[in-house]
Amino acid sequence: MSLIELKDVSRIYDETVVPIRAVDSVNLIIDKGEFTAIVGPSGSGKTTLLNLIGGLDQPTAGKIIVDGTDISTYKPDVLINFRLHHIGFVFQAYNLIPVFTAKENVEFIMLLQNIPKTEREKKALDFLQAVGLGDRVNATPAELSGGQQQRVAVARALASSPSFVLADEPTANLDSASAESLLDLMENLNQNNNMTFVFSTHDQKVIRRAHRVVTLQDGKVKSDELNPIRIKNEN
Amino acid sequence: MILILAWRNIWRNKKRSLIIIAAIAVGLCCGLFASATMFGMWDSLINTTIDRDLGHFQIHSKSFEDEKLLTDTIPNFQNILTQLHSTNNVIGVSSRVLVEGMISSATSFGGVRIVGINPQDEKNVTTVYKQIIQGSYFGENWRNQIVIGQKLAENLGIKERSKIVLSFQGVDGSIIYGAFRVAGIFKTESSVFDKSNVFVQESDLLRLINSDPISNEIVVRLSSVQQVDSVYIPIKKQYANLSVKNWEELAPELKLFNDMLMTQMNIFVGIILFALLFGITNTMLMSVMERVREFGVLMAVGMKRSRVFIMIILETISLSFLGGIIGISMGLILIEYFKHVGINLSAFTEGLSQWSMGSRLYTSLPLNFYPSLVLMILITAILGAIYPAFKAIRLKPATAIRTY
Ligand SMILES: Nc1ncnc2c1ncn2[C@@H]1O[C@H](COP(=O)(O)OP(=O)(O)OP(=O)(O)O)[C@@H](O)[C@H]1O
Ligand SMILES: [Mg+2]
Numbered sequence: 001m002s003l004i005e006l007k008d009v010s011r012i013y014d015e016t017v018v019p020i021r022a023v024d025s026v027n028l029i030i031d032k033g034e035f036t037a038i039v040g041p042s043g044s045g046k047t048t049l050l051n052l053i054g055g056l057d058q059p060t061a062g063k064i065i066v067d068g069t070d071i072s073t074y075k076p077d078v079l080i081n082f083r084l085h086h087i088g089f090v091f092q093a094y095n096l097i098p099v100f101t102a103k104e105n106v107e108f109i110m111l112l113q114n115i116p117k118t119e120r121e122k123k124a125l126d127f128l129q130a131v132g133l134g135d136r137v138n139a140t141p142a143e144l145s146g147g148q149q150q151r152v153a154v155a156r157a158l159a160s161s162p163s164f165v166l167a168d169e170p171t172a173n174l175d176s177a178s179a180e181s182l183l184d185l186m187e188n189l190n191q192n193n194n195m196t197f198v199f200s201t202h203d204q205k206v207i208r209r210a211h212r213v214v215t216l217q218d219g220k221v222k223s224d225e226l227n228p229i230r231i232k233n234e235n
Numbered sequence: 236m237i238l239i240l241a242w243r244n245i246w247r248n249k250k251r252s253l254i255i256i257a258a259i260a261v262g263l264c265c266g267l268f269a270s271a272t273m274f275g276m277w278d279s280l281i282n283t284t285i286d287r288d289l290g291h292f293q294i295h296s297k298s299f300e301d302e303k304l305l306t307d308t309i310p311n312f313q314n315i316l317t318q319l320h321s322t323n324n325v326i327g328v329s330s331r332v333l334v335e336g337m338i339s340s341a342t343s344f345g346g347v348r349i350v351g352i353n354p355q356d357e358k359n360v361t362t363v364y365k366q367i368i369q370g371s372y373f374g375e376n377w378r379n380q381i382v383i384g385q386k387l388a389e390n391l392g393i394k395e396r397s398k399i400v401l402s403f404q405g406v407d408g409s410i411i412y413g414a415f416r417v418a419g420i421f422k423t424e425s426s427v428f429d430k431s432n433v434f435v436q437e438s439d440l441l442r443l444i445n446s447d448p449i450s451n452e453i454v455v456r457l458s459s460v461q462q463v464d465s466v467y468i469p470i471k472k473q474y475a476n477l478s479v480k481n482w483e484e485l486a487p488e489l490k491l492f493n494d495m496l497m498t499q500m501n502i503f504v505g506i507i508l509f510a511l512l513f514g515i516t517n518t519m520l521m522s523v524m525e526r527v528r529e530f531g532v533l534m535a536v537g538m539k540r541s542r543v544f545i546m547i548i549l550e551t552i553s554l555s556f557l558g559g560i561i562g563i564s565m566g567l568i569l570i571e572y573f574k575h576v577g578i579n580l581s582a583f584t585e586g587l588s589q590w591s592m593g594s595r596l597y598t599s600l601p602l603n604f605y606p607s608l609v610l611m612i613l614i615t616a617i618l619g620a621i622y623p624a625f626k627a628i629r630l631k632p633a634t635a636i637r638t639y
Contacts, residue, residue, distance in 0.1 A: 056633040084537025099243035111236050
């Protein structure tokens with residue numbers, strides 16, 4: 001069974017003078033274990049599409065089935081809970097709570113899931129170790145570099161034991177070295193833990209790292225292809 | 236962890252938090268101090284009135300109420316005096332003979348209330364003997380001593396040892412004249428009292444009217460004002476045929492003054508709280524607006540709206556609590572200080588003496604005032620937080636995250 005399934009999904013912004021078809025009749029299936037990039041020029045609808053998949057926005061038309069549930073008709077409050085337990089998020093920047101340390105940021109999402117304190121603390125340390133920040137657990141976001149902050153965000157996303165991780169332009173604010181190493185981390189987690197990643201980008205270097213590339217243009221899927229080099233690496 | 240988060244959040248913008256904390260603290264401190272000043276005024280007003288004249292409660296015959304005649308006496312008053320003397324918490328009992336009359340000097344005259352007392356008993360009940368500024372309180376060795384107020388002495392143009400004549404209606408209705416010589420002049424906090432009361436010895440008065448011992452008024456002083464009800468209610472029940480009244484009933488104008496003070500104080504505290512309400516709302520609104528993106532992320536990753544709401548309320552309560560603690564501490568220190576030192580009001584004393592107040596004001600605030608104030612501050616804080624908190628939870632994560 002597919003992990004994510006979009007059936008004829010449209011999202012039309014009609015508050016504007018001329019209605020904008022930000023996502024236009026998209027059909028898309030993403031399976032468990034994919035490492036997929038949503039690409040396209042600015043304004044092509046990447047963020048809108050990820051928001052729809054992530055339950056942050058509701059479609060004007062069509063069905064979105066995530067983890068076997070149709071979330072397209074869920075009420076906002078139900079969606080919050082759904083996101084908490086099914087989806088990990090990494091945003092472009094300012095993901096973290098500035099007054100919390102790295103460890104507390106990771107712990108916090110598990111607190112929201114009502115996981116007991118000792119387990120929370122242990123898991124938080126484990127995940128920070130896994131993203132290579134075992135020695136910076138008590139640093140606040142301001143004391144971390146942009147790349148390190150994004151790693152904490154990845155650790156937080158993983159800590160909630162999600163079905164998949166959505167990342168909207170996770171490398172957009174990073175220099176290329178940090179971007180590469182963040183992708184290394186994500187790819188590792190994908191290979192070793194079979195964690196599904198769906199991320200958006202318009203950076204060619206990042207696109208090359210994806211296993212599957214879905215290209216959007218004016219809200220429509222323009223192309224959907226596998227990346228032969230990366231697929232080969234996998235085997 | 237949400238409490239920790241709330242606590243740290245308020246220190247993100249130290250300056251703003253400190254300003255609102257200071258505003259709460261100062262507002263509260265001023266409110267407390269103003270209230271304490273008013274309570275102090277009230278206290279001193281009651282105390283001086285009780286000490287000077289009223290005592291804690293008084294007994295009269297029922298008919299005395301209307302006419303205040305010399306003949307409106309208390310039957311069997313000796314028994315009542317004996318009983319009162321052996322009652323717990325009673326520290327002084329004075330029996331008075333009262334008559335309205337005229338006082339005349341060589342040059343002038345005026346209407347007065349003539350109070351016939353036994354000085355030894357009266358000293359246990361009222362403090363006029365401590366306020367003698369000339370001569371003595373019945374300490375001379377001649378007959379027909381009179382002790383009068385300074386204001387009256389001034390009006391009559393007399394001084395210590397001057398002779399005056401009292402005239403009043405006797406028991407049988409005839410006018411009685413008596414020559415007295417001024418033994419002492421007193422000055423209390425109330426110029427009205429000083430002008431309208433003269434004291435003579437009961438024995439002198441009885442001799443003049445040619446009467447056996449009588450009593451128009453029994454004044455009782457207790458060890459403290461808190462004891463009033465426990466002593467006076469049983470007496471009132473026992474002597475249903477007499478009029479037994481406590482100081483509150485005897486001086487309804489005090490009650491009125493008290494109500495006035497209370498209203499003023501409530502309005503004052505209300506204004507302070509109202510100002511705080513706006514201050515708090517404004518501060519929290521700014522703080523929420525600065526964190527739109529952060530709330531977006533928190534709600535995106537799965538933080539329930541109710542938790543966001545609680546977090547903002549907690550932040551506000553923490554702020555107000557800090558301000559509250561500081562304000563109450565400052566207020567307490569100020570109040571304690573002026574409770575002992577007093578506020579010098581001598582500049583206003585002339586006017587105040589009409590109101591029967593001393594020239595020093597000692598602040599005082601009942602302890603039960605503090606918790607209710609803390610509660611009101613907390614309610615204000617929560618009210619002030621509601622609108623900003625609603626603003627925060629109405630955010631849509633998808634749009635909030637776009638905000639930089
Ligand atoms: N809240 C909104 N209201 C109205 N129009 C919107 C809104 N959000 C996005 N749009 C429009 O929808 C279209 C798609 O926007 P979207 O942000 O999804 O593109 P994107 O591919 O993520 O672009 P970028 O690469 O710049 O992030 C754009 O034309 C944009 O102006
Ligand atoms: Mg975008």
